[in-house]
Amino acid sequence: MNSYKISVAGVTRELPIIQVSSELSIASFVILGDCELVTAAAIELEKKIPEVDYILTAEAKGIPIANEICRLRNMPYYIVARKSIKPYMDSPIVEEVISITSQKKQILGLDGKDADIIRGKKIVILDDVISTGESLLAIERLAEKAGANIVCRAAILAEGDAKNREDIVFLEALPLFPNNK
Structure with a gap:
């Protein structure tokens, strides 16, 4: 199996190369x-993020880094844009959104309660990887509809x-791997 070695905040990982299309x-x-x-990544990324009232991330891989940065900053709460609408959402x-890894249309949903919390507040949109930017744009649109100030x-990676x-x-930067035709 092909792999790619990356070092992030002093931690090295061997990442498998996976065909997504x-x-x-x-x-x-x-x-x-x-x-x-x-x-390790949270410690380094936290230094690059300005003061904010809340962190907004997408379900699910952004959750651990959002949690750790909140812990480092003594922030009691972060907001998660969910990948499905739950019955408890008001x-x-x-x-x-269509992301590079899903390759199909998905939704991101922000609970009305969470929208009320971030309205007029300074937020950071946080994720594990930003690639095409499609997921980021969808989260930005959610934040803007909620009236948040991004x-x-x-x-962690671009x-x-x-x-x-x-x-x-x-x-850190992460390359893409075009398949040979």
Whole structure:
């Protein structure tokens, strides 16, 4: 199996190269369960994020890094945009997205209660990886509909051309792997 070695905040991982379409493969970066990497990355990424009232992340891989940065900053709460609308959600705000890993239309939903919490507040949109920026844009639209003030966009990794963006902060760049035809 092909792999790609990356070092993030002093933690090295060997990432498997996974084909996500006939044209493209990616180095699969999964932070779920990787406490060592999440803790180290949070310490470094937290330094790059300005003061904010709340962190907004997408379900599910952004959750561990959001939790750890909240812990470092003594923030009691972060907001999660869910990938499905749950029965307990009150007046959810919904956006559609097609990400590089899903390859199909998905939704992101923000509970109306959470929208009320971030209205007029300074937020950072946080994720594990920013690649095409489609998920980021969908979360931005949710935040804007809620009336939040986006002051920062941050991720552990910037994948592909995202490394050239000047509107995000990140720790390391991750290449994309075009498939040979």
